[in-house]
Amino acid sequence: MRHLADLQTPALVVDADALEANLADMAARWPGATLRPHVKAHKTTALAHRQAAHGSPGFTCATIREVEGMVAAGLGGDLLLANEVLDTRRLGALVADGARVTVAVDSPETVEAAAAGGVREVLVDVNVGLPRCGVQPDGAGALADKARAAGLAVRGVMGYEGHLQALPDLAERARLTEECMARLLAAHAEVGGDVVSGGGTGTSALNTWVTEMQAGSYALMDSAYAAAGVGYRQALHVLSTVVSTSAARPDMPAYAVADVGLKALGMDHGNPSIPGGQVWFCSDEHVTFAPDDGAPVRVGDHVLVVPAHVDPTVALHERMHLVRDGEVLDTWPVDLRGW
Amino acid sequence: MRHLADLQTPALVVDADALEANLADMAARWPGATLRPHVKAHKTTALAHRQAAHGSPGFTCATIREVEGMVAAGLGGDLLLANEVLDTRRLGALVADGARVTVAVDSPETVEAAAAGGVREVLVDVNVGLPRCGVQPDGAGALADKARAAGLAVRGVMGYEGHLQALPDLAERARLTEECMARLLAAHAEVGGDVVSGGGTGTSALNTWVTEMQAGSYALMDSAYAAAGVGYRQALHVLSTVVSTSAARPDMPAYAVADVGLKALGMDHGNPSIPGGQVWFCSDEHVTFAPDDGAPVRVGDHVLVVPAHVDPTVALHERMHLVRDGEVLDTWPVDLRGW
Numbered sequence: 001m002r003h004l005a006d007l008q009t010p011a012l013v014v015d016a017d018a019l020e021a022n023l024a025d026m027a028a029r030w031p032g033a034t035l036r037p038h039v040k041a042h043k044t045t046a047l048a049h050r051q052a053a054h055g056s057p058g059f060t061c062a063t064i065r066e067v068e069g070m071v072a073a074g075l076g077g078d079l080l081l082a083n084e085v086l087d088t089r090r091l092g093a094l095v096a097d098g099a100r101v102t103v104a105v106d107s108p109e110t111v112e113a114a115a116a117g118g119v120r121e122v123l124v125d126v127n128v129g130l131p132r133c134g135v136q137p138d139g140a141g142a143l144a145d146k147a148r149a150a151g152l153a154v155r156g157v158m159g160y161e162g163h164l165q166a167l168p169d170l171a172e173r174a175r176l177t178e179e180c181m182a183r184l185l186a187a188h189a190e191v192g193g194d195v196v197s198g199g200g201t202g203t204s205a206l207n208t209w210v211t212e213m214q215a216g217s218y219a220l221m222d223s224a225y226a227a228a229g230v231g232y233r234q235a236l237h238v239l240s241t242v243v244s245t246s247a248a249r250p251d252m253p254a255y256a257v258a259d260v261g262l263k264a265l266g267m268d269h270g271n272p273s274i275p276g277g278q279v280w281f282c283s284d285e286h287v288t289f290a291p292d293d294g295a296p297v298r299v300g301d302h303v304l305v306v307p308a309h310v311d312p313t314v315a316l317h318e319r320m321h322l323v324r325d326g327e328v329l330d331t332w333p334v335d336l337r338g339w
Numbered sequence: 340m341r342h343l344a345d346l347q348t349p350a351l352v353v354d355a356d357a358l359e360a361n362l363a364d365m366a367a368r369w370p371g372a373t374l375r376p377h378v379k380a381h382k383t384t385a386l387a388h389r390q391a392a393h394g395s396p397g398f399t400c401a402t403i404r405e406v407e408g409m410v411a412a413g414l415g416g417d418l419l420l421a422n423e424v425l426d427t428r429r430l431g432a433l434v435a436d437g438a439r440v441t442v443a444v445d446s447p448e449t450v451e452a453a454a455a456g457g458v459r460e461v462l463v464d465v466n467v468g469l470p471r472c473g474v475q476p477d478g479a480g481a482l483a484d485k486a487r488a489a490g491l492a493v494r495g496v497m498g499y500e501g502h503l504q505a506l507p508d509l510a511e512r513a514r515l516t517e518e519c520m521a522r523l524l525a526a527h528a529e530v531g532g533d534v535v536s537g538g539g540t541g542t543s544a545l546n547t548w549v550t551e552m553q554a555g556s557y558a559l560m561d562s563a564y565a566a567a568g569v570g571y572r573q574a575l576h577v578l579s580t581v582v583s584t585s586a587a588r589p590d591m592p593a594y595a596v597a598d599v600g601l602k603a604l605g606m607d608h609g610n611p612s613i614p615g616g617q618v619w620f621c622s623d624e625h626v627t628f629a630p631d632d633g634a635p636v637r638v639g640d641h642v643l644v645v646p647a648h649v650d651p652t653v654a655l656h657e658r659m660h661l662v663r664d665g666e667v668l669d670t671w672p673v674d675l676r677g678w
Contacts, residue, residue, distance in 0.1 A: 008426075008678060040623055062624050083624060084582040084596075086639055087347075106583055109638040131619065132627050133583040133596050162622065243423040244445055244472040257423075257472050263654045264678075268606035268621065280470065282607065283501065284379055284650050285401050285422060288471055299448040300425055311623050315602045315655065318677050338657050339347060339603075 002328040004302065009241040010260040012313075012320035013304070014220065016329055018235035019050070019322070022218050025232065027054040029204065030213045036060045036080060036197065038216030039336060041311050044320060045073035046332035047219060060197075060214045061336075064090050069336040071099045078102075080123065080197065082158055082214060084110045084133050092118020102155055106135045108146060115150040122152050123195060126187040128159035128180035137183045141190025156195030159184040160214070165202030166228040174206045181209035202228050222310040224269045236320070237304035238264055238272070238313065240287070242297050253290055258303045261285040265305070266312025273306040341667040343641065348580040349599040351652075351659035352643070353559065355668055357574035358389070358661070361557050364571065366393040368543065369552045375399045375419060375536065377555030380650050382675035383659060384412035386558060399536075399553045403429050408675040410438045417441075419462065419536065421497055421553060423449045423472050431457020441494055445474045447485060454489040461491050462534060465526040467498035467519035476522045480529025495534030498523040499553070504541030505567040513545045520548035541567050561649040563608045575659070576643035577603055577611070577652065579626070581636050592629055597642045600624040604644070605651025612645040 004013065027035060037051045040062035048059060048070065058078030061067045067079050068090065076099035081091065084106055091101050095118055104125040105111045114122050124144050127134030135143050144154045161180040167173040181198070188196050199207040201217040202225065217225050220236035240260035248254040258274075262282040265272050271279045277289040277297075287305065291297050307313035314320070315337055322330040343352065366374060376390045379401035387398060387409065397417030400406045406418050407429065415438035420430065423445055430440050434457055443464035444450045453461055463483050466473030474482050483493045500519040506512040520537070527535050538546040540556040541564065556564050559575035579599035587593040597613075601621040604611050610618045616628040616636075626644065630636050646652035653659070654676055661669040 010678060083598075086580060086582060107638050110582070127585070131585065131591060131594055132622060132625055136585075136588075241425060243425060243449070246466070246470070246475075249475075252470060255470055259422075262605065262607045263651050266601065266606070267651070268601045283471060286471055299446050312602050312606070339349060 004239060004323060004326050004328065007239055007321060007328070009239050009302075010264040011239045012317045012334075013237050013239045013323050014320050015233070015235045016322045016324045018233040019219060022221065022232045022235055023050055023054045026204065026215060026218050027056065030215075031055055033057050034212055036212045036214055037219070038062070038082070038200070038214050039066050039070065041216030041314070042220055043314050043334050043336035044332050045069055045075060045335055046330070048073065048075055051219070058212075060216070063339050065338050066336045067091060067094065067101055076100065080158070082125075082160070082197070084125065086110065086113045088113050088117025088119050095120055104133070104158060105143065105147060106133050107143070111143065111147045111150055111152065114147075115152055120153055121155050122147050123155055123158045123197060124187065124191050126157050126159040126184050128161055128183045128198070129176070130160060130163045132162070134159060137187040140187035144191040154191060154193050156193030156197065157184055157188045157191050158195070158197035159187070160198055160200065161203055161207075162200065165200045166224055167202070168228070170229065173203065177203045177206050181207060185209060201225055201230050201232070205231070217310050220310050220314070222269070222313070223273045223306045223308050234306055236310060236313070237306060240303050240305055242299055242301045242303060245297060245299055255280065255288055255290045256297045257286050257288050258305070259285060260287055260305050264313070264316055265307050266309035266316070268312060269308035272308055274303060275306070343578060343662060343665050343667065346578055346660060346667070348578050348641070349603040350578045351656045352576050352578045352662050353659050354572070354574045355661045355663045357572040358558060361560065361571045361574055362389055362393045365543065365554060365557050366395065370394055372396050373551055375551045375553055376558070377401070377421070377539070377553050378405050378409060378675060380555030380653070381559055382653050382673050383671050384408055384414065384674055385669070385671035387412065387414055390558070397551075399555070402678050404677050405675045406430060406433065406440055415439065419497070421464075421499070421536070423464065425449065425452045427452050427456025427458050434459055443472070443497060444482065444486060445472050446482070450482065450486045450489055450491065453486075454491055459492060460494050461486050462494055462497045462536060463526065463530050465496050465498040465523050467500055467522045467537070468515075469499060469502045471501070473498060476526040479526035483530040493530060493532050495532030495536065496523055496527045496530050497534070497536035498526070499537055499539065500542055500546070501539065504539045505563055506541070507567070509568065512542065516542045516545050520546060524548060540564055540569050540571070544570070556649050559649045559653070561608070561652070562612045562645045562647050573645055575649060575652075576645060579642050579644055581638055581640040581642060584636065584638055594619065594627055594629045595636045596625050596627050597644065598624060599626055599644050603652070603655055604646050605648040605655070607651060608647035611647055613642055614645070
């Protein structure tokens with residue numbers, strides 16, 4: 001049995017018990033096909049297999065590569081590419097081979113691309129308030145007609161209230177989620193179909209309107225979602241080694257440097273956190289931090305770093321290690337990276 | 340011949356002429372062994388071969404994987420791992436096979452690790468002002484003695500004035516660089532050896548004290564260094580495709596969404612730039628931007644995105660494409676990623 005101490009740092013480590021608790025909690029709230037876990041948050045088919053074991057038959061993807069990898073892993077029973085694609089030939093090839101792939105459309109161009117590439121099923125992506133992809137609600141019906149005219153089956157609608165996921169005021173988050181979902185339901189009334197897909201970890205306890213929940217971050221978690229009070233455990237850390245320490249000087253307090261930097265951490269939500277220390281800044285391969293009083297660190301110590309944003313952190317690593325009580329139970333390739 | 344339009348987006352594209360101009364300009368300023376290009380900025384051995392062709396016999400690395408990859412690519416003649424390492428066995432194996440690998444040390448622990456793992460040559464890493472790794476100047480001589488006592492050859496000192504690289508006031512950047520280098524030279528007087536290694540793209544025109552310059556970003560460049568006025572051309576862009584557009588509405592101006600997001604861009608320096616548009620925000624796989632008046636974009640258009648920080652951007656991609664006049668001349672694997 002390998003131990004944490006045997007791992008080359010920096011390394012993604014996943015607390016096996018925290019992960020299982022998170023998967024069980026979300027599956028209890030959104031059982032069976034009502035949960036369509038988003039694989040963009042972990043990019044790891046071995047973890048997706050665990051989500052399937054907790055009852056989810058279908059998954060959400062953000063990239064063509066994620067769809068291809070899920071099919072290759074035997075998880076191609078009902079995949080939603082919740083993203084607009086103009087060259088759908090790779091998706092069409094998967095469909096021709098028997099995978100079920102539904103793709104988001106929000107324009108005549110994406111409808112034409114889906115039909116041309118051999119995709120057979122679509123969701124109309126509706127702008128519910130986040131200025132990103134998605135047709136305006138009052139244009140959704142016409143786009144669905146276009147899709148059907150092009151020979152595509154329209155399964156329903158999707159709309160992502162991404163701008164609300166980490167809104168600090170929970171009551172406000174709930175009120176605005178209802179507003180966003182009213183737009184999505186209005187579009188759905190024009191579009192038809194069985195599916196109303198949306199949501200994320202931050203609204204998964206508030207969104208009572210979707211027929212399927214697209215949450216992803218709940219499985220591994222990060223400090224941003226922890227601050228948003230979503231109630232899932234921090235299962236992912238980046239294991240690092242202290243490579244340098246500096247004693248206090250008249251002009252500077254004591255600090256330490258660990259070997260996890262901005263090439264091992266998604267930085268768009270800011271610096272990572274270190275329990276027992278204050279993070280000063282990240283460089284390419286280093287984090288400089290001040291240990292709390294009474295928590296001195298020495299060269300060679302291991303430090304568990306909490307990323308601020310899980311999705312882009314995972315995308316920087318080739319593998320993640322499943323651990324319990326310091327033992328490495330399994331090593332999973334992060335096999336859905338790239339495009 | 341492949342064209343830009345054939346590339347799956349997002350994709351790193353490198354302007355072949357801009358790259359060659361950048362390499363030639365830096366090699367003219369720092370000829371031969373006075374330039375030790377830092378491969379952490381591009382992680383691509385094919386690009387390192389171009390730097391070697393411009394006269395640089397040695398290279399700087401930030402990770403063990405970078406050192407291993409450079410040796411495998413036949414560029415192991417004089418590699419500096421400008422970083423502290425506690426498990427040096429992989430480096431020692433390279434040395435035993437004939438590569439020349441010098442590693443930074445800043446503590447008794449890293450000296451012992453170098454000797455134990457089979458590394459034979461070190462530089463004493465000196466803290467010149469950036470609170471990261473490095474021994475204080477007044478401790479450098481004693482550490483060099485320890486290294487020599489452990490059987491290591493001490494080639495000299497290194498010290499990185501990383502906190503000055505993008506200082507907006509050039510006169511202040513020059514003044515503080517001199518201060519930092521005074522600390523490095525004081526340490527060098529105690530340590531001895533032929534090498535005084537340091538610097539980066541932002542101080543490469545100001546630092547007249549080092550015997551070898553560790554610049555890396557100059558080859559590909561980014562918007563942060565461009566803003567710092569370093570005088571190199573933007574050779575790297577992330578090619579993306581517009582996948583969605585939204586017309587102006589009473590409550591929102593027109594915007595577009597391209598398929599390059601924070602999983603394809605280093606975000607620690609903030610948002611990327613888009614010539615002809617204003618970037619609003621990045622999501623995992625998208626950038627939302629407002630096209631400038633008179634520069635409308637349509638679904639399917641290609642957009643060249645300028646990353647804010649080149650190093651972590653490159654680390655997210657599997658390959659980069661060398662292009663001239665829209666033609667893809669070559670595709671280089673980004674083969675030095677990971678640890």
